[in-house]
Amino acid sequence: MPNTLEAQEYRRLFLEDVPMIDLRAPIEFVQGAFATSTSLPLMSDDEREAVGTCYKEEGQDAAIKLGHSLVSGDLKAERVAAWKAFIDQNPSGVLYCFRGGLRSRTTQQWIIDECGIDYPRVDGGYKALRRFLIDETERLIEKFNIVVLSGQSGTGKTRILKKIPHSLDLEGLANHRGSAFGNTTTPQPTQINFENDVAITLLKAEAAGYKTIVVEDESRNVGSLHVPPSLHAKMTDSYMVMLDVSDEDRVDITVQEYAKDIHLAYCEQFGKDEGLKKLSEHLQGSLAKLQKRLGGERFTRMKQTMDDGITLLSESNDYSGFAGIFGELLIDYYDPMYAYQLSKKQDRISFTGSREEVLNHLSDEANLSP
Structure with missing residues (x-):
């Protein structure tokens, strides 16, 4: 089973300044991310919008199929190469998408298939990491x-x-x-x-x-x-x-x-x-x-x-x-x-x-x- 970083390890990510691949679309990244994150999206803004529209109109299976067709061939190879270059520079890093779902699972599997590297995926994704920091802020301010x-x-x-x-x-x-x-x-x-x-x-x-x-x-x-x-x-x-x-x-x-x-x-x-x-x-x-x-x-x-x-x-x-x-x-x-x-x-x-x-x-x- 692919390597997954669970919630109990979130603290370590931030204490050790662990490098992170942010797989969200650029429009999501610019709204908020982490200091050690690098934007290497699975999909562009336009690709993400097209997949999202397909999901609403035709359901998950059709959206997944469209996503694979949009990011395929040379474009897929280009993005896998970018992830591989990051991983070579940051072998102890992790990757995440918004919720730790399809985007990060797909990327993780592609990296395994194409590069033979099981790069850790953050369970819960960006949303869970952000929630963790919000809750910790309140706890620490009180402390x-x-x-x-x-x-x-x-x-x-x-x-x-x-x-x-x-x-x-x-x-x-x-x-x-x-x-x-x-x-x-x-x-x-x-x-x-x-x-x-x-x-x-x-x-x-x-x-x-x-x-x-x-x-x-x-x-x-x-x-x-x-x-x-x-x-x-x-x-x-x-x-x-x-x-x-x-x-x-x-x-x-x-x-x-x-x-x-x-x-x-x-x-x-x-x-x-x-x-x-x-x-x-x-x-x-x-x-x-x-x-x-x-x-x-x-x-x-x-x-x-x-x-x-x-x-x-x-x-x-x-x-x-x-x-x-x-x-x-x-x-x-x-x-x-x-x-x-x-x-x-x-x-x-x-x-x-x-x-x-x-x-x-x-x-x-x-x-x-x-």
Whole structure:
């Protein structure tokens, strides 16, 4: 009987980052998958749609027959070759379809017949794996002690998180820095992929023996993505550690992360000239999101200041032209909002310190017991 990976082994798949062949159609894959999955579909979107229509109109037997006729001959050989190439590179991997049914069974048998390899099929498929991660997220959120790292915009909270093994970097997983300027040079993941990555991070933290997870103080949304409601609810009721950084350092960090790092990433992707153009569009587009709140006159002035910063960068490779506008945004725009929010959380603050003090405090789980 072909090799089947049962539900009790789901956890191992994610803890060990097992490579997976996703046999679903491309349209299914882009809606949500797993970080270690590779899309090598049994059927294209059009083929899947045709088989689905046939199933509704003529039944299962006719649909199976159509599927075999659509994926046959050279096309079948091409897809088997792609699976074989993946298997050669990832001999300890697995394959799955949506429910662990006909698509994965058929593929598994073709690989056995054509290649002599019994590659494991995930029982229950993608749907069961996704359900497992959803359930584990809820269990682990309830289990873990949560500590929230807070601080004004530009204090470098994410830099701290990256140095703490028992942390959950929501902005990193969401590929967004959580503000009007938070977009990076690449798109955010889908909501499903984000949730899957949160679950896997928590699973690995549990496996490592951690009792406490440190997260950054976030709203319900990180860019276009939603923090799992149960996680956000627990965050709003958890102790907070405050990061205290000088305004000068905050401006330096903001220029580095929101101008220089973004610019260098664009240049790497698109080249020097196009990279500068992309940075300008990125910064002006981000500023435009604040236009109504800033007011027309202030927005126009700040837009010109941003353009001046781009000009200085273009002429002198100097990022200092962004310091003024980012400083104004931090102190006059973001700080008052943060102060108001913090005024409602004072009773939750358990520790306040510098970057080094906060890092030392958070790094020792003994300091974080509830």
